[in-house]
Amino acid sequence: MLIFPAIDLYEGKAVRLYKGDYAQMTVYSDDPVSVALDFKAQGAAQMHTVDLEGARDGGTPNLGTIERIVDETGLFVECGGGLRDMAAIDRAFAAGVGRVILGTAAVSDPGLLAEAVGKYGEKIAVGA
Numbered sequence: 001m002l003i004f005p006a007i008d009l010y011e012g013k014a015v016r017l018y019k020g021d022y023a024q025m026t027v028y029s030d031d032p033v034s035v036a037l038d039f040k041a042q043g044a045a046q047m048h049t050v051d052l053e054g055a056r057d058g059g060t061p062n063l064g065t066i067e068r069i070v071d072e073t074g075l076f077v078e079c080g081g082g083l084r085d086m087a088a089i090d091r092a093f094a095a096g097v098g099r100v101i102l103g104t105a106a107v108s109d110p111g112l113l114a115e116a117v118g119k120y121g122e123k124i125a126v127g128a
Helices: 032-041 052-057 063-073 086-094 104-108 110-123
Strands: 006-010 013-018 021-029 046-051 076-080 099-102 124-126
Touching: 006 032, 006 052, 006 063, 013 032, 021 032, 032 063, 046 052, 046 063, 063 076, 063 086, 086 099, 086 110, 099 104, 099 110, 104 110, 110 124
Parallel strands: 006 046, 046 076, 076 099, 099 124
Antiparallel strands: 006 013, 013 021
């Protein structure tokens, strides 16, 4: 069994939404890298991240935080949220992520999904 601990990111912080409601957000840490390091210390070899701002608005405003998590932990990191064009997908892989999760884009733009899979193969996953 593979377990992927997860960090949702908003404004560079580790957060959780209550039932997907941005108005009901709990900040768990101002330092998501330290949270990821705690996951690693507890035996995690991989983790899942979601850029909540990206998921809501598009773009990748928390990609720098995700890159720091990759660099400072050495964990296999998958990420989703806001990856709606090839440029964003390319930036995520350039930042060191091991897998990109496409949600909205996989449904709304099947051509993008095909292009991403053509370029990155099994490093692309679809989640909703």
